Amino acid sequence: MPMIIASVMAALFLLLQQPIQHVVFIMMKTEPSVWAFAADYYDIRIWGAPFALLNYCILGWLIGASNVKKLSVFTTLHEPIKHCIRFCFKFII
Numbered sequence: 001m002p003m004i005i006a007s008v009m010a011a012l013f014l015l016l017q018q019p020i021q022h023v024v025f026i027m028m029k030t031e032p033s034v035w036a037f038a039a040d041y042y043d044i045r046i047w048g049a050p051f052a053l054l055n056y057c058i059l060g061w062l063i064g065a066s067n068v069k070k071l072s073v074f075t076t077l078h079e080p081i082k083h084c085i086r087f088c089f090k091f092i093i
Helices: 002-015 017-028 032-046 049-064 068-092
Strands: none
Touching (some): 002 017, 049 068
16 A cells, blocks of 8 residues: 555656646745756656655565565665666766
8 A cells, every 4th residue: 555655646746746846946935046956956856756755665564574684685785776877867878
């Protein structure tokens, strides 16, 4: 059930990313010079939100199942994989 909720929330984040961005930037009263940089940053970070939600589900499930060995392997491999993906998106694509 948590994976389904995370997937639905992720889909909503991606479908509503522009309205969310617009409302948040208006609420923050950003200046036009800052808006462009913040919009670029937001556009990058919003695509990471679904993976963060699914990551929380996996970590919660592993903790709840008292599966410490898999939890430590998952968290140990998570960071290098994340950095490799960031490198690929930044320099290769």
